[in-house]
Amino acid sequence: MDCILIAKANDFTAKSIHEWLVNYGVDVHRYISDVEKTMISHITLSTDNKNYEFDLGNSTFNMENIPFVYFKSGIVSLSNITNSNFNSCSLFNFKGRLAYFFTTYELAMKEICLNQFESKVKIGKNNPGRINKINVLEAAIKAGLQIPDTILTTKKEKVREFLNTHISIITKSLDINFSFAETTEGYLYHQLTSKVTLKDINSFPVTFPLTLFQKEIKKIIELRIFFINQKIFTAAIFSQNSHLTESDYRNYNHENMNRVIPFNLPQEIMNKLTKLMKNLGLESGSIDMILTPNQEYVFLEVNPNGQFMANSDYCNFYLDREIAREINYNIRMAI
Amino acid sequence: MNEVLHQLDQNNISPEIIPLDILFTKKRLQQIDKEDIGSKKQVNNIEVKAIRYSGNKKIMPSGPISTCYNPELIIK
Numbered sequence: 247m248d249c250i251l252i253a254k255a256n257d258f259t260a261k262s263i264h265e266w267l268v269n270y271g272v273d274v275h276r277y278i279s280d281v282e283k284t285m286i287s288h289i290t291l292s293t294d295n296k297n298y299e300f301d302l303g304n305s306t307f308n309m310e311n312i313p314f315v316y317f318k319s320g321i322v323s324l325s326n327i328t329n330s331n332f333n334s335c336s337l338f339n340f341k342g343r344l345a346y347f348f349t350t351y352e353l354a355m356k357e358i359c360l361n362q363f364e365s366k367v368k369i370g371k372n373n374p375g376r377i378n379k380i381n382v383l384e385a386a387i388k389a390g391l392q393i394p395d396t397i398l399t400t401k402k403e404k405v406r407e408f409l410n411t412h413i414s415i416i417t418k419s420l421d422i423n424f425s426f427a428e429t430t431e432g433y434l435y436h437q438l439t440s441k442v443t444l445k446d447i448n449s450f451p452v453t454f455p456l457t458l459f460q461k462e463i464k465k466i467i468e469l470r471i472f473f474i475n476q477k478i479f480t481a482a483i484f485s486q487n488s489h490l491t492e493s494d495y496r497n498y499n500h501e502n503m504n505r506v507i508p509f510n511l512p513q514e515i516m517n518k519l520t521k522l523m524k525n526l527g528l529e530s531g532s533i534d535m536i537l538t539p540n541q542e543y544v545f546l547e548v549n550p551n552g553q554f555m556a557n558s559d560y561c562n563f564y565l566d567r568e569i570a571r572e573i574n575y576n577i578r579m580a581i
Numbered sequence: 582m583n584e585v586l587h588q589l590d591q592n593n594i595s596p597e598i599i600p601l602d603i604l605f606t607k608k609r610l611q612q613i614d615k616e617d618i619g620s621k622k623q624v625n626n627i628e629v630k631a632i633r634y635s636g637n638k639k640i641m642p643s644g645p646i647s648t649c650y651n652p653e654l655i656i657k
Contacts, residue, residue, distance in 0.1 A: 417601060417602040417605060418602055419600070419602050419603070420600070420602075424602075424603045424606055425606070426588065426606075428584060428588070428608075434608075435584055435585075435606050435607065435608055436606065436607065437602065437603060437605065437606040437607075438605070438606075438607060440602070440605035440607075442605075450601060451597070454597070454600070454601050455597075455598060455599060455600045455601075456600060457600045457601040457602050458600075458602060
């Protein structure tokens with residue numbers, strides 16, 4: 247086995263990458279992260295011998311023989327070792343002590359498992375696609391990139407002051423975007439970047455849980471940049487022409503979809519992005535930037551597991567093939 | 582009523598614990614079943630057509646599209 251591809255069942259980009267890998271002759275195992283579980287079945291460890299045998303779903307693998315792991319989407323999770331309900335147990339009685347024992351036991355198993363996956367040549371990380379936006383903005387400043395003025399606040403008055411200073415502001419999530427399905431009518435709801443008006447602020451309570459606000463950056467075009475191991479592919483999205491997409495192009499105008507074309511970033515910006523990704527320890531990710539009417543490049547955020555195939559199709563980037571090539575190259579170098 | 586506030590109310594959760602950005606969550610797509618593939622739907626008063634991925638073939642509509650799909654259809 248050359249490669250384990252970890253992705254959710256409905257990740258159709260992973261399916262395309264899988265097909266390219268097969269085309270390149272890579273022996274790949276697709277691990278369906280939201281369905282399958284991992285179990286450690288056997289470990290041998292001595293000074294001159296190592297053998298880690300894991301059950302991934304219904305298949306057993308010797309991890310020593312797997313040179314490459316691609317964390318595309320979802321996470322590797324362990325099978326539960328106990329079905330017993332230990333909730334509300336006292337820490338001192340038999341059941342409580344057993345619960346504590348199992349908690350640490352499962353933690354040890356998880357650490358062993360993740361150490362094995364993380365020790366491989368890899369793309370991605372074993373996390374559910376989340377990244378802390380404040381930490382990323384800090385890293386972007388250190389990499390020399392320009393960012394929008396940002397506040398994270400619990401106070402209505404601070405938001406009002408921020409709006410007065412910047413004229414136009416937006417809000418977006420601190421971490422992953424919230425989404426849910428409304429079952430009665432079958433609609434899906436997603437959180438996007440949204441404009442915040444004075445009317446909105448007036449309806450806010452005086453204090454509220456920590457919420458992120460940013461200066462709205464005027465744009466000529468929105469840039470969606472895909473980064474993989476120093477290679478950069480940039481799509482320019484003309485999202486300012488529709489009131490639906492001007493704050494977030496994913497609020498699609500289905501009647502008149504945004505124009506999307508390939509775009510060459512200045513070398514200076516590419517260098518800064520490369521430095522940022524290196525500092526964040528990311529081999530790949532989707533980066534959002536804005537080109538302003540003053541020709542300034544403003545960094546917004548990076549998504550380690552962002553969906554990129556739509557823009558890849560529009561721009562003929564063939565990113566699924568590019569990722570498969572990168573994996574194939576790394577496997578050949580590792581063997 | 583904002584759908585998030587409605588859902589909070591339905592689930593007996595106080596809005597006071599919710600970061601305000603969540604309240605801007607919008608209706609985006611309609612889930613579809615297998616038999617709905619190819620059909621047209623109204624989302625935000627705009628007619629969209631459901632698409633699906635089947636084997637190696639990407640079935641694209643000629644008009645406006647949504648990215649609705651049934652995950653079961655695309656498991657390899």
